Amino acid sequence: MSKECSKCKKNPSIYLRQYSGEFLCKKCFIKSIEYKAKKTISKYSMIRHGDTVAVAVSGGKDSLVLLNVLKNTLASQDSQLVAITVDEGIRGYRDESLSIVKNFCASIGVENRIMSFSELFGLSMDKAMEVRPSEKISSCSMCGTFRRRALDLLAESCGANVVATGHNLDDYVQTFLINLFAGDVERIGWTYPEPVEYGITELRKIKPLMEIYEREIVLYAIHTNIPFQSEECPYKDESIRSAFRNHLNNLEKIHPGIKYNAYSSILKIAKKVKTASSLNTLDVNHGVQQEHKRCIICNRDSSNTVCSVCRTLDLLVKKT
Ligand code: SF4
Ligand code: ZN
Numbered sequence: 001m002s003k004e005c006s007k008c009k010k011n012p013s014i015y016l017r018q019y020s021g022e023f024l025c026k027k028c029f030i031k032s033i034e035y036k037a038k039k040t041i042s043k044y045s046m047i048r049h050g051d052t053v054a055v056a057v058s059g060g061k062d063s064l065v066l067l068n069v070l071k072n073t074l075a076s077q078d079s080q081l082v083a084i085t086v087d088e089g090i091r092g093y094r095d096e097s098l099s100i101v102k103n104f105c106a107s108i109g110v111e112n113r114i115m116s117f118s119e120l121f122g123l124s125m126d127k128a129m130e131v132r133p134s135e136k137i138s139s140c141s142m143c144g145t146f147r148r149r150a151l152d153l154l155a156e157s158c159g160a161n162v163v164a165t166g167h168n169l170d171d172y173v174q175t176f177l178i179n180l181f182a183g184d185v186e187r188i189g190w191t192y193p194e195p196v197e198y199g200i201t202e203l204r205k206i207k208p209l210m211e212i213y214e215r216e217i218v219l220y221a222i223h224t225n226i227p228f229q230s231e232e233c234p235y236k237d238e239s240i241r242s243a244f245r246n247h248l249n250n251l252e253k254i255h256p257g258i259k260y261n262a263y264s265s266i267l268k269i270a271k272k273v274k275t276a277s278s279l280n281t282l283d284v285n286h287g288v289q290q291e292h293k294r295c296i297i298c299n300r301d302s303s304n305t306v307c308s309v310c311r312t313l314d315l316l317v318k319k320t
Contacts, residue, residue, distance in 0.1 A: 019257030054160035059097025062166030089124020189273035
């Protein structure tokens with residue numbers, strides 16, 4: 001017989017939250033996930049009254065759970081929600097997820113806007129893979145560069161001022177390790193969750209699920225009957241992220257809660273790096289905040305003369 005729920009002390013539990021020792025019934029588990037997301041949103045002032053939030057929804061578990069959680073938690077606020085979806089143009093893979101997103105959005109009454117790489121950049125991912133000049137230009141880095149820009153454009157086209165993505169706690173810890181091992185200290189500061197407005201339209205990027213384990217997101221999706229795509233993208237590269245993911249999962253099995261401890265420490269490091277970087281910028285500019293640089297080709301924000309999207313496009317277009 002299953003243990004009774006540690007919260008309501010009434011229903012049989014369906015889940016043991018290893019890191020806290022709590023047994024949770026289905027209802028209390030679902031409530032706990034929505035509460036956690038709500039707490040993260042308010043802790044970092046991610047969403048304010050009157051915001052229009054564009055939720056990046058791909059059809060995978062994280063993004064659909066995020067949309068559902070936001071729909072439930074923002075119901076009492078005067079914030080608008082719209083689901084934005086990027087069609088990368090991956091035959092056989094994206095088609096299935098697009099229909100999952102469309103049906104799910106219709107079922108919860110949220111508008112879904114889609115834009116494709118072909119429309120925005122003149123070529124699909126299938127084409128980009130065909131014409132890339134070298135395998136050193138990895139599929140996921142190309143795709144990620146284009147997707148980030150596509151999400152900004154989509155959000156702007158909906159009049160949104162916030163873009164929400166479904167990154168979870170596991171993603172956050174992995175990203176820290178990737179930056180650490182790449183020696184990219186400045187990027188660690190960028191990951192601090194307090195949203196900053198950027199770009200011409202001053203979009204705010206937020207990650208409301210960043211304090212929730214990936215495993216619990218899957219469980220939430222299952223218990224709330226959210227259909228999600230489980231098939232893997234044919235271009236997924238076996239990056240160092242997968243290695244960190246497996247290693248962290250193995251550690252968590254032996255030491256429950258270790259991922260959460262790592263997350264808490266990383267937050268403190270990221271805050272310090274962010275503060276140090278902004279002080280340095282002020283120092284170099286004698287107390288005057290540095291002006292935003294723009295890409296000379298597309299005129300969007302860029303830390304270099306030509307942004308990563310235009311640089312990648314240039315490499316690909318030369319080959320077409
Ligand atoms: Fe793009 Fe890589 Fe994701 Fe496939 S796995 S959709 S190539 S980022
Ligand atoms: Zn550019």
